[in-house]
Amino acid sequence: MTIDLGLLRHNVALLVDRAAGAESMAVVKADGYGHGAVPIARAALEAGATWLGSCSLDEALALRAAGITAPILSWLDVAGADLSAAVEAGIDVAVSDVDQLRGLRGARLHLKVDTGLCRNGCPPARWAELVRAAAASNNEVYAVWSHLACADEPGHPSIDLQAKRFDDAYHAALAAGVTPRRHLANSAATLNRPDLHFDMVRLGIAMYGLNPLAQREDLRPIMSFRSSVALVKRVAAGESVSYGQSWTAERDTTLALVPVGYADGIPRLLSNRMEVLVGGVRRPQRGRVCMDQIVVDCGDDPVALGDEVVLFGSGEHGEPTATEWAETIGTIDYEIVTGMHRPRLARRYVR
Numbered sequence: 001m002t003i004d005l006g007l008l009r010h011n012v013a014l015l016v017d018r019a020a021g022a023e024s025m026a027v028v029k030a031d032g033y034g035h036g037a038v039p040i041a042r043a044a045l046e047a048g049a050t051w052l053g054s055c056s057l058d059e060a061l062a063l064r065a066a067g068i069t070a071p072i073l074s075w076l077d078v079a080g081a082d083l084s085a086a087v088e089a090g091i092d093v094a095v096s097d098v099d100q101l102r103g104l105r106g107a108r109l110h111l112k113v114d115t116g117l118c119r120n121g122c123p124p125a126r127w128a129e130l131v132r133a134a135a136a137s138n139n140e141v142y143a144v145w146s147h148l149a150c151a152d153e154p155g156h157p158s159i160d161l162q163a164k165r166f167d168d169a170y171h172a173a174l175a176a177g178v179t180p181r182r183h184l185a186n187s188a189a190t191l192n193r194p195d196l197h198f199d200m201v202r203l204g205i206a207m208y209g210l211n212p213l214a215q216r217e218d219l220r221p222i223m224s225f226r227s228s229v230a231l232v233k234r235v236a237a238g239e240s241v242s243y244g245q246s247w248t249a250e251r252d253t254t255l256a257l258v259p260v261g262y263a264d265g266i267p268r269l270l271s272n273r274m275e276v277l278v279g280g281v282r283r284p285q286r287g288r289v290c291m292d293q294i295v296v297d298c299g300d301d302p303v304a305l306g307d308e309v310v311l312f313g314s315g316e317h318g319e320p321t322a323t324e325w326a327e328t329i330g331t332i333d334y335e336i337v338t339g340m341h342r343p344r345l346a347r348r349y350v351r
């Protein structure tokens with residue numbers, strides 16, 4: 001697994017530019033979407049991001065333990081999590097409910113309002129109470145924020161409705177005597193809704209080079225997944241490949257064995273539906289994807305032990321992309337790259 005931090009910096013610089021004056025938070029939850037949170041965080045900060053976002057306090061503390069001093073927001077902790085550890089480490093805390101304020105002091109708060117995602121966030125009916133309680137607490141109300149449900153579907157009516165509810169929540173906060181900053185936009189809204197940038201944008205998938213929108217953007221996927229040929233063999237017409245023998249050779253052919261499988265993040269649903277690049281040429285994978293190996297059909301072409309195999313990458317050399325895998329099996333590329341977080345896949349970082 002190769003992670004290109006040079007391309008990450010390219011993507012972040014492009015997004016920081018598009019954020020046009022708003023601050024940029026690099027979202028590194030789920031171990032940096034499967035790319036490795038600490039190296040991604042460092043490179044994103046070098047390229048102009050000024051904040052980091054993580055899902056849990058543990059993820060945020062790991063960034064601090066690595067010596068990263070940039071502001072961090074951690075937004076989804078289990079009930080009863082020790083938020084005083086966040087305060088001690090200078091990590092901002094997201095609050096969606098009055099109960100989370102109990103016993104909390106000295107924290108910098110980002111009050112989250114649910115404007116229509118119905119997931120995390122305070123429902124509008126309880127917002128005034130939350131703002132009042134936070135303003136009266138021994139904490140600083142630093143920001144109000146929310147998250148969009150359909151930012152990747154430009155023109156979806158929920159976007160404007162969420163923006164309106166967000167504005168109402170902001171004004172309710174002003175009425176309660178606080179003057180918080182605001183943040184709402186994810187990658188998609190950063191790219192296509194400049195009116196929703198407010199004081200900060202939260203950059204996720206686009207920073208990793210995957211485009212959440214149909215419009216063309218100069219984003220470069222930073223993860224590539226490579227292996228090499230572990231065995232080559234000639235098989236006769238009529239032989240079948242892998243468990244269940246789901247593919248049978250129609251003519252004599254050369255098969256290359258590649259020592260990666262579903263334990264390394266290749267969805268088994270891709271069986272007989274994926275291609276890989278060997279010797280610069282796309283070749284079909286045959287039979288079922290196994291736990292540790294796949295078989296590739298090289299026809300009559302010469303292929304040798306140790307030849308490089310590109311499973312997915314930026315697509316610039318004709319190789320498949322994580323997005324292509326996702327589309328083949330009906331999921332999103334977010335799930336593909338975060339699913340590549342596997343203990344036995346060594347990550348190599350290049351600049």
Ligand SMILES: *Cc1c(COP(=O)(O)O)cnc(C)c1O
Binds near residue numbers: 185188
């Ligand atoms: C994951 C996440 C983001 C980033 O979303 P992308 O679609 O990857 O840009 C932003 N904000 C919150 C609250 C998130 O959970």
